[in-house]
Every structure is written in C-alpha cells, then in structure tokens.
Amino acid sequence: MTLGRRLPRGFFGRRSTAVAPELLGRVLVRHLPDGTRLAARLVEVEAYEEGDPASHSYRGRPTPRTEVMFGPPGRLYVYFTYGQHFCCNVVTGANGRGSAVLLRAAEPLTGLEVMVANRQTIDARLLCSGPARLTQAFGIARAENGTDLVRGESLTLLSGTPLRRRSIARSTRIGVNEGGERPWRFFERESAFVSPGRPWTPDHAVGERATGSRRS
DNA sequence: CAATAGATGTCCT
DNA sequence: GGACATCTATTGG
Numbered sequence: 001m002t003l004g005r006r007l008p009r010g011f012f013g014r015r016s017t018a019v020a021p022e023l024l025g026r027v028l029v030r031h032l033p034d035g036t037r038l039a040a041r042l043v044e045v046e047a048y049e050e051g052d053p054a055s056h057s058y059r060g061r062p063t064p065r066t067e068v069m070f071g072p073p074g075r076l077y078v079y080f081t082y083g084q085h086f087c088c089n090v091v092t093g094a095n096g097r098g099s100a101v102l103l104r105a106a107e108p109l110t111g112l113e114v115m116v117a118n119r120q121t122i123d124a125r126l127l128c129s130g131p132a133r134l135t136q137a138f139g140i141a142r143a144e145n146g147t148d149l150v151r152g153e154s155l156t157l158l159s160g161t162p163l164r165r166r167s168i169a170r171s172t173r174i175g176v177n178e179g180g181e182r183p184w185r186f187f188e189r190e191s192a193f194v195s196p197g198r199p200w201t202p203d204h205a206v207g208e209r210a211t212g213s214r215r216s
Numbered sequence: 217c218a219a220t221a222g223a224t225g226t227c228c229t
Numbered sequence: 230g231g232a233c234a235t236c237t238a239t240t241g242g
Binding site: 046048054055056079081082083084085087089102104130131132133136173174175176177178 | 232233234235236
Binding site: 063 | 226
C-alpha cells in the first residue's frame with residue numbers, strides 16, 4: 001500500500017481555508033532515528049488566518065512564539081498551550097502571511113507501538129484524536145517547530161487519498177470563543193477518530209468555500 | 217454519562 | 230491579572 005508522494009510547496013502556499021479541507025485524507029509521516037515510521041491519516045483540521053480573532057496571528061505581526069507561522073508555507077508551526085500541551089499546524093499562505101492549519105485528529109496507520117508508548121494508552125481511538133494527543137503520539141514538541149515538511153527528512157506530508165467533497169463536514173472551531181462563528185473546522189464525516197457531538201453541515205452545502213470571507 | 221479541577225507557558229490588557 | 234487553538238483524573242447523577 002502506497003501513501004503517495006509528498007505534497008509540493010505550492011499546495012501549502014494558498015489561504016488556510018482552501019488548504020484545510022484538502023488536507024483531509026493526507027498522511028502525516030515521521031521517520032524516527034531508529035528507522036520506525038509513524039504514519040496517520042488526517043481526519044480533522046481547522047483553518048486560522050490573519051485578522052481572525054481566534055488566530056495567534058490576529059495582530060498581523062509575529063511574536064517570538066508565532067514567528068514560524070508568518071514564514072514560508074509547508075513548515076510545521078508548533079506551540080505550547082495550557083501550560084502542558086503542544087499542538088501543531090501546517091503553515092499556509094505566502095511568506096509573511098500569518099496563516100496556518102491546525103492538525104486536530106488523525107487515524108493511526110503505522111508505528112502504533114511507538115504511539116502507544118508515547119501516549120500511555122492502547123485505545124487506537126485515543127492515540128491521535130485531539131491536537132495535543134496527535135503531537136504526543138508523534139513525539140512532536142518544541143524541537144520540531146519550523147520543520148520543513150516539503151524538503152525535510154524526518155517529517156513529511158504525503159498525498160494519500162484526498163476526500164470526496166461530500167464526505168467532508170464543517171463546523172465552528174473547537175475551544176474558540178473570539179471569532180467562533182467562522183465555520184473553519186473541517187473533518188471526515190464518517191470517521192470514528194473525530195470527536196463526536198458537535199453541530200455540523202456538509203461542506204458541499206457551504207457556498208463560499210475557500211474564499212474565507214463572511215458576510216457583514 | 218456530565219461537571220469540575222488541575223497542570224501553568226505565552227500573550228494581552 | 231486573565232484568557233487561552235487542551236487533556237486527564239476524579240467526582241457525582
């Protein structure tokens with residue numbers, strides 16, 4: 001079974017609301033020094049943009065933490081939150097733009113033993129379901145901030161099998177108050193690896209996909 | 217099941 | 230000082 005080819009730089013160099021739904025079904029891969037390959041299929045992501053009150057890039061200028069988010073597309077932006085968790089994003093948009101897609105959940109494919117050891121649970125549905133769980137399962141932390149997914153060796157994003165639009169659902173973003181009305185969370189409708197129980201609409205029912213502009 | 221407390225960096229007012 | 234792109238353990242119905 002092939003997981004496909006690396007996604008090229010140009011894939012990431014667009015606005016986050018366009019890249020986010022197209023990341024579903026793609027495969028995050030990590031090569032460990034001992035040869036182990038960790039792989040998981042993305043099933044839930046969220047888009048963040050400049051001028052978006054929920055985004056770390058809201059102010060339009062980088063801070064020491066958010067510098068990577070404003071850099072070239074195709075790199076990993078890792079941040080530390082709530083005093084104990086790491087979350088990771090794929091940087092999108094042109095260099096200089098503070099735009100990224102938060103990786104929220106994935107379906108584990110290979111390297112499950114290592115993920116189990118990293119996560120202290122044997123339940124496959126709890127290995128990568130949640131942004132901080134995903135980073136913990138993959139061993140992604142501060143050292144991985146800024147890693148290039150396009151040219152780098154240890155972390156890559158493979159093309160996998162993108163989802164048909166009708167199997168993609170949308171909702172408001174999780175854990176967001178300011179800017180919470182934007183329906184910028186995208187997930188695989190049928191996936192057992194997505195947190196359930198939140199109102200959603202089919203992506204194909206949303207007419208303004210990829211523009212990111214909202215009325216008013 | 218639901219609600220809640222606790223862990224405590226980073227950025228903002 | 231307070232909020233936060235979170236998760237886990239524990240308590241109560």
